[in-house]
Amino acid sequence: MAPVIIFMVIVAPIWLVLHYRSKRQVSQGLSEEEYIQLSELSEMADKMSERIQTLEAILDAETPDWRSKV
The missing domain is CATH 1.20.890 (cAMP-dependent Protein Kinase, Chain A)
Incomplete structure (x- = not known):
């Protein structure tokens, strides 16, 4: 149960921020x-x-x- 909590508290938020930042950069074009x-x-x-x-x-x-x- 502890690995799931660690993932949800540390890894998931960082992953979401990086994911949506890259999506925004792609949508802006060159x-x-x-x-x-x-x-x-x-x-x-x-x-x-x-x-x-x-x-x-x-x-x-x-x-x-x-x-x-x-």
């Missing part, structure tokens, strides 16, 4: 700084994708069977 950072990362990913496609095209032209060696 901050302006996070949105800017996400946009920058998205642009970087697009550039990297284009570079990878270019490199693969070069490798395909110079060494057609390079994919089977990987």
Whole structure:
């Protein structure tokens, strides 16, 4: 019976506070700084994708069977 009381008095309130705090943060969405950072990362990913496609095209032209060696 003591573990249940300890859980209800100590653990449960802390858990509830942390749970609802995280729910509130999620519902607020991205901050302006996070949105800017996400946009920058998205642009970087697009550039990297284009570079990878270019490199693969070069490798395909110079060494057609390079994919089977990987």
